[in-house]
Amino acid sequence: MRSLILASLAVSVALPAFADEVNIYSHRQPELLKPLTDAFTEKTGITVNTAFVDKGMVERLQAEGDRSPADLIMTVDVARLGEVKDAGVTQAVAGDALDAVPETLRDADGQWMGLTTRARIVYASKDRVADGELTSYEDLADPKWKGRICTRPFTHDYNVALTAAFLGHHGAEETKTWLEGIKANLAKKPEGNDRAQVKSIWAGECDISLGNTYYMGKMLQDDEQKEWAESVRILFPTFADGGTHVNVSGVALTSAAPNKDAALQLIEFLVSDEAQKIYAETNFEFPVSDHVERSEIVQSWGEFTPDSLPLSEISDLRPQALDLIEEVNFDG
Template identity: 75%
Template sequence: MTKTLPLAFCALIATPALADVNVYSHRQPELIAPLFDAFTEQTGIRVNTAYVDKGMVERLRAEGDRSPADLVMTVDIARIEEVVAAGVTQAVDDPTLNAAIPVTYRDPAGHWFALTSRARIVYASKERVGADEVTSYEDLADPKWKGRICTRPFTSDYNVALTAAYLAHHGAEATTSWLEGIKDNLARRPEGNDRSQVKAIWAGECDISLGNTYYMGQMLADPDQQAWANSVRIAFPVFENGGTHMNISGVAMTKAAPNREEALQLLDFLVSDKAQEIYAETNHEFPVKPGVPRSELVQSWGEFTPDTLSLDEIAALRPQALKLIDQVDLDG
């Protein structure tokens, strides 16, 4: 059975006595509970989770060798790289992980592993945008979209990663022009989250927005948001001479890891066919293990060509991308 420990209580744990595996997670516990429940059923090993949305690095540093955390789970490549860069993780060289996860979706040094991937796509109004009208990320700066784009703040992790990928493809000068073009095309100041942009399309405030694929599944599952979801279609833009921008949810083993062997069993389970299928069905994301099918709903969104940029390269360019976003004052 998966248990969720209050943060204040979990911080006091200094020994592995209360759990077989302790996980600090950027994801809400209910989103990963089905995975952990299946793991416990299969192995008898219990999993305790603590939701740590902010201050993950600071917390692990403060706990040091006394940390109860065995694993950290994050969303976005920047967040997992931040944890690794802080020196609070350890390398894992495990044949099961290495065989299951393609090299583009894991750290060459073994400090992090992707569990799922997601695409940064365009939500487009079914009524006001043609089926083939959105083709590339470069196209978002075209004046034809003036007053028609909504987006969450560009300083958010997902948009910074997209900008870093654009930077890798085109360089600083072209990226600056692209950001300026998007700013000129905004229907309103960047605000809210990805789902609120789809609501704005439904309400007629804009015609297209940037978003992650899995939010479509979440909106369709919410009776209050189904109308928003049904008002848009998913378009998979690509970079010129590239593919659709991808990001990940990932996992790393902490340096302290008081229950290392049990944690390694959990890691191996998370890349099994069974776990990858559960993750795909529960969170509407793409399995990273080759051969594991996407959920029926995700398949209905269509096929696309993922970009082949290294996630390490995207993470390395994140500071420069953020600097360009601030220079353009896109969120201002």
Template identity: 65%
Template sequence: MTLRTLLLASAASACALPALADVNVYTTRQPELIQPVVDAFTAKTGIQVNLAFIEEGIVERLVAEGARSPADLVMTVDIGNLEQIVDAGVIQPVDSEVLKAAIPENLRDPENLWFALTERARIVYASKDRVAPGEVTTYEDLADPKWQGRICTRPGTHNYNLALLSAVIAHHGEDSARQWAEGLRANLARKPQGNDTAQVRAIWAGECDISLGNTYYMGQMLEDPEQAEWANSVRIEFPKFEDGGTHINVSGIAMTKAAPDREEALQLMEFLVSPEAQTVYAEENHEYPVLPGAEIPELVASWGTLDADTLPLDEIAEHRADALRIMEEVNFDG
């Protein structure tokens, strides 16, 4: 019996509470990635959840709707996106002892405006044939000339790489971060292009030996018959900062300022950080739970031990504008 089946069975056997209202969620995540845990919440509480997938312009939509917005919650990925929602002034703080007890301090907003739900690590995909185990050690090492012509990555101005460079700034300062970006660019095998999956395909094709990528892409590739061959040509290496751990990013949730059904929305937020929901949600997305002690999905655990960096994500987000400026100054994508 799968974790999802166990969760639904447990929820269905619980005494359902009367549904006072539906909960409307704006999400940049594909609804099918969220639906299993949402279904379990509905089975347990009787509260229906309506998912509205908004691929682009979610902040602009919330701003335009203002107090008339039907959205109770907003779910998105990347600390940069979460901070954009904060800056837009369209969400409200949530004072919940359940959320604060479940989510480590560095994975939530200091003012309780957003809360992380899952973690993903920005790691290195390494060729099994051309890179020895343990050869990749630190992020700083990626700028070493020994990797010249051997690295692939998506554009440096993409949110995932901007978050990583923001973390480099937070650890070492702007000058060192610029030198690192220049060194990384000098080691590229080709112009930055495509997504993280495209980089693994390039390793499989022999165009490069290592690439930057998020962990969950490995799970997605293994589920695709065509891409599984690419995935099996690489292994995941967990580089660390010289004075820290492996860089992580998150998916997160926040309550809108309009929130027509705040009480029900809070119930959903608190359910999403419960042990059973955390495991199922992480399993569906091939990510790591944020709840300490929650079971890590078997496939994710097989990739190795994640020693996550403990820098507060909001501190990393403060350097995003500087990271973008540096990427442009070094002509990373040129």
């Protein structure tokens, strides 16, 4: 990035300058994007520089303003995509690239779009949870699960998005009651990440947990965690009047975008069948393209019906959802 040293980023590194390049600020680890960026560079000759920005992305982009070297923002979770839009550090994308993404998985104003999806599912003990014992998100508040649920903090983005989706279906009063019911069913205080909850099921500390689908693929590739993964099965709960909640990894074009044309080429590549297949095979995520098959491992988890509530609506409901989570002191 033209003599830029990203000294204040989580990973501080001087990035090289090239005649044709795209510069990405990413919440995702660069190694997760490398198979995609390498394929794009091989196809187009355009170099991709990726800087991992763990925290403070919005603040950094606002401080840099029009001088920002970043062309694209790549992140996970609709909440983070909504944050960059609300901060005014993105610009709209139109045309074939945007149209390639289903309407429910992109911003209504074209300020961001999903690239892959992941379902927020339930990991259930193979030994202690019977088939059909849990079928809906509403079931999580049933007293029969008292002392049987583990979860990461509900103030985490993934659970805030799920709560926002529940809010979109049921309204504030029912959502508060639902949160209180799940809290009463917890086996222990919320802590750790999604994989840690599966470990707790394996250890007999609880029987079910919430998690993202792709973690199953990641755990099965890990020598230690494979045993945890094999102790559970994936359930695809639905809302009583909807489908299974999905979230996205996504991309947004920055308002500065010094290499806009090249950045738009990369966006077009990321929604192409070629890139979607790479996503499916390497990260165990669901392609947004209907033309691309899921990986063999992902197919083994079974079919489900994604919820139809638009992610842009879920993003708008996120602040109210977080208020309700904090009101019931879920993580306390």
